[in-house]
Amino acid sequence: MKEITLIVEKREGTGKGASHKVRQDGSIPGVIYGPETEPVAVAVKTNELSNLIRREGRTNMLIDLNVDGENSPRKVIIRELQRDPVTGVPKHVDLYQVSVKRKLNLSARVNLVGVPDGVKNAGGILQQVRREIEIACLPDNIPDNIEIDVSSMNIGDSIHVKDISIDNVDIITEQRLTIATVVPPTVIKVAEEIAAEAVEGEEAEEGAEPAEGEAKPEEGKVAEGKEDKPDEGKKK
Template sequence: MAVIPLSGTRRESLGKGGARKARAAGRIPAVLYGHGEQPVAVAIEARAFDLALRGHKGGNPIVNLAVNGGEFTALIRDVQYDPISHAILHLDFQHISLTETIEVKVAVALTGLPLGVKDGGGILETILRELDVRCLPTAIPASISVDVSHLNIGDSVHVRNIAMPDITILNDLDETVATVVPPTVMEEKPAEEVVAETATTEPEVITKGKKDEEEAAAGEGKDKEKKEEKGKKEEKGKK
């Protein structure tokens, strides 16, 4: 990994007020710490920082930070962004030695199209997106490539299957990195069941209809009888 040259200045004004003042002047407030030394508040020109890291790929950039006549090899350990404007709010530089191992997180990059996806319609699921590793600063990879092209449905790649020269992976060896799962299919009822359900339901409707018709006919018959009796009484009264 290449070391990126970068320059900054010490910040005399500290706290939130000092940080706001630095940002207003087009600089990024930062802190340099580590290697048994007292933390130092620094400021980096925002435009210079953007240009310096524009060509860097992956995480864990290492810089040669020049501050007030001193030079420090440092790992950019943390970058804080504004949630709305996405402008950089603060930087953490960890002072390191190129001859001493450090622990960092490295992104996992899955490569290839799994057999279970291509031939069986399976779904590739990523379980671990980063791996914890220990290595020399100059050996930090931009990412760790994991070939998944040989995976069938139900197969997985575990941490123990990954071999990287000059790097020690700190994750549990049994942790799953990626797996291919069966496709999700909506269960359809067999045609026989659908026909049986229809046959069971229809007679109920017919029976109910016949019952309603019979009740209506009976009601009409009673009304007719009442009218006939009423008519007979009226005729007797006339006589």
């Protein structure tokens, strides 16, 4: 497991006013807590936290947290990250200080590796149904992600949670749930084809010849009983 570090500063004051001031200074308010420590209010630079999450592509990572004024780093994970609903910028972070002897429950990302035989040779479609699963493990055993080789899958094959096995990691997600499946190709008739068929049908009806024995009306001849009569005028 590679080493991931982050620097934070202790902050004074709590509440909306204090948090607002921290954000104005370009930082995010946060708190460190855990089973073996008292809560500590901290502030972390917004760009440093955002860059870390963007670089790692996840939040379930073990971080060596360097707290200003302390001699040794704390081992933490990001337990909760609140973001602005409009901009997506982090607004508050909860940092959980772990115990090296206690298992953690957390989510792990699932990555599919390879191209299934059913896709390469039969035109099938690979569908990833579940992109994360819940796991439990000691802090030092947190996986970066869970890789599953799908290259041998054919059309109709599926991989379920029960098929995953990771050393020193317990799988919590229900075993019967599907991770990925290869489905047959689907032929879809596009809307333009349907519309074209409808137009052809209408044109065929308009140009159809009258039935045998049915005479066409002669041009200029008024149908019987429909002859126009001059106005006779009203009697006074």
